[in-house]
Amino acid sequence: QSALTQPPSASGSPGQSVTISCTGTSSDVGGYNYVSWYQQHPGKVPKLMIYEVSKRPSGVPDRFSGSKSGNTASLTVSGLQAEDEADYYCRSYAGSNNLGVFGGGTKLTVL
Amino acid sequence: QLQLQESGPGLVNPSETLSLICNVSGGSISIRTDYWAWVRQPPGRGLEWMGSIHYSGGTYYNPYLLSRVTMSVDTSKNQFSLRLSSVTAADTAVYFCSRHTYSYGHYDDWGQGTLVTVSS
Numbered sequence: 667q668s669a670l671t672q673p674p675s676a677s678g679s680p681g682q683s684v685t686i687s688c689t690g691t692s693s694d695v696g697g698y699n700y701v702s703w704y705q706q707h708p709g710k711v712p713k714l715m716i717y718e719v720s721k722r723p724s725g726v727p728d729r730f731s732g733s734k735s736g737n738t739a740s741l742t743v744s745g746l747q748a749e750d751e752a753d754y755y756c757r758s759y760a761g762s763n764n765l766g767v768f769g770g771g772t773k774l775t776v777l
Numbered sequence: 778q779l780q781l782q783e784s785g786p787g788l789v790n791p792s793e794t795l796s797l798i799c800n801v802s803g804g805s806i807s808i809r810t811d812y813w814a815w816v817r818q819p820p821g822r823g824l825e826w827m828g829s830i831h832y833s834g835g836t837y838y839n840p841y842l843l844s845r846v847t848m849s850v851d852t853s854k855n856q857f858s859l860r861l862s863s864v865t866a867a868d869t870a871v872y873f874c875s876r877h878t879y880s881y882g883h884y885d886d887w888g889q890g891t892l893v894t895v896s897s
Binding site: 704718723763765769 | 883
């Protein structure tokens with residue numbers, strides 16, 4: 667099951683900005699500020715890019731930013747680079763009976 | 778540097794039980810704030826949280842898998858394990874083990890993943 671809804675694809679040219687949405691409900695995205703985003707290149711391990719809606723781990727470029735409004739979280743990638751082409755997954759805490767729901771993933775293509 | 782490594786059979790027969798172990802090295806599994814999770818990814822599809830366990834033995838399972846999943850922890854060996862019963866072809870996936878801080882936290886560290894195929 668994909669509890670969170672993401673667009674299957676997104677694209678942009680080098681240098682442009684692209685925003686990926688992640689829509690849930692008041693029981694997950696809207697109810698907690700524990701949304702994280704993961705980047706996954708083909709055949710690789712997911713990499714944490716954003717946590718707690720808008721915080722960046724050490725080493726993640728500041729071109730990556732996160733936000734949330736109501737039941738929808740967003741990941742924005744500014745100044746697109748070729749290496750940003752990957753799958754991106756959102757994830758939200760959904761309460762003590764469901765620690766982690768993921769989105770279905772968005773394939774980001776750099777044109 | 779914390780490292781996680783999954784191990785277990787790469788092929789499981791339908792209707793049988795899938796069993797995997799995640800060995801944790803470079804740190805203790807018995808940190809009060811840490812939780813240890815299994816996340817799987819069917820070929821060409823998205824990520825699915827299966828469950829998490831705390832070193833104290835407390836478990837949290839995906840409601841959709843609740844009837845088939847069991848997780849356990851062995852602090853003496855610094856490892857935790859997954860059992861998934863009554864498997865079908867739909868359970869074919871790459872299985873990752875991961876660490877998250879607090880029950881609500883994000884996944885900081887991941888194993889490399891292991892492909893498990895369900896087939897006779």
